[in-house]
Amino acid sequence: MNVEIFNYFSKFIEKELGIVYSDFNQFQLQARLEEVAKSLSLPSIEAVYEEVRRGMLESRKQVLLDIATNNETSFFRDKSVFDAIQAILLSDLGKNHKVKIWSAASSYGQEAYSVSMILSELTAQGHAVNGQILATDIAERVLARAKTGRFTQLEVQRGLSAPFMLKYFSTDGEGWWKINATEKQRVSFAKQNLRQSFVSLGTFDIILCRNVLIYQSVEGKKDVVDRMAQILNPGGYLILGSGESLLGLSQNFESKKVNNVIVYQKAALASKLVA
Numbered sequence: 001m002n003v004e005i006f007n008y009f010s011k012f013i014e015k016e017l018g019i020v021y022s023d024f025n026q027f028q029l030q031a032r033l034e035e036v037a038k039s040l041s042l043p044s045i046e047a048v049y050e051e052v053r054r055g056m057l058e059s060r061k062q063v064l065l066d067i068a069t070n071n072e073t074s075f076f077r078d079k080s081v082f083d084a085i086q087a088i089l090l091s092d093l094g095k096n097h098k099v100k101i102w103s104a105a106s107s108y109g110q111e112a113y114s115v116s117m118i119l120s121e122l123t124a125q126g127h128a129v130n131g132q133i134l135a136t137d138i139a140e141r142v143l144a145r146a147k148t149g150r151f152t153q154l155e156v157q158r159g160l161s162a163p164f165m166l167k168y169f170s171t172d173g174e175g176w177w178k179i180n181a182t183e184k185q186r187v188s189f190a191k192q193n194l195r196q197s198f199v200s201l202g203t204f205d206i207i208l209c210r211n212v213l214i215y216q217s218v219e220g221k222k223d224v225v226d227r228m229a230q231i232l233n234p235g236g237y238l239i240l241g242s243g244e245s246l247l248g249l250s251q252n253f254e255s256k257k258v259n260n261v262i263v264y265q266k267a268a269l270a271s272k273l274v275a
């Protein structure tokens, strides 16, 4: 792939998704564009380039954007974060109302379903905690599968203990593990680009935005987290991936340690920008 084509696609993908492919990631982008060409039955990356420049059909553009994303995830990814979420759910925040949770880059749904399993565990232990989870992603292919609540043997083995696999899933005899109805019905899925307005989503008590901002520029990260602050209820939490931090990115949050995990609570004086 020549420099002109690399520059064109890296700018195109950053504009659409906020994902930055630096020179360092040139081979990764090339491999992804080869996959795009194959999926769109085009002979080469150059042919994809020509089609995008001419103006691509939305459905074909979505294929390109889906393949440009990294959808790596697992159940209870970074377990200590989920212990912190459990502690937050048991705090005042979870009292007297349905806790609204947003999994903002949900990939195949493991993150959202993990939170739903925590809610079931707490209910079984006699805690009066009620929750509702919205899970969103930009990639249609991962959303389509997430909605089914079905996972492969390999996927359930990543992060789930055997007792949780047996308690919250049933097998269909064809190799798939299906999450139980109670844990599934708490989660709804929708397409949402983090670059676009969050206003129609409503407000939340907890937002999980994990392992997605790492691919964005500093300006892109600032824009997303400040708009998330606007749709967090007072006292609400933003939770990032374990290697991520808001340091230098936003004045709208105060960092707090919950069970040894850094989480970000909406600051009382968070600015009122447009979400």
Ligand SMILES: C[S@@+](CC[C@H](N)C(=O)[O-])C[C@H]1O[C@@H](n2cnc3c(N)ncnc32)[C@H](O)[C@@H]1O
Residues within 6 Å of the ligand: 016, 017, 018, 019, 069, 070, 071, 072, 073, 074, 077, 104, 105, 106, 107, 108, 111, 136, 137, 138, 139, 142, 192, 193, 194, 195, 209, 210, 211, 212, 241
């Ligand atoms: C690495 S996965 C992280 C999944 C999960 N949050 C976790 O930590 O395991 C990143 C997800 O972010 C999604 N994503 C990337 N850019 C996005 C954007 N601009 N808007 C919405 N989702 C995006 C990708 O499609 C992908 O499924």
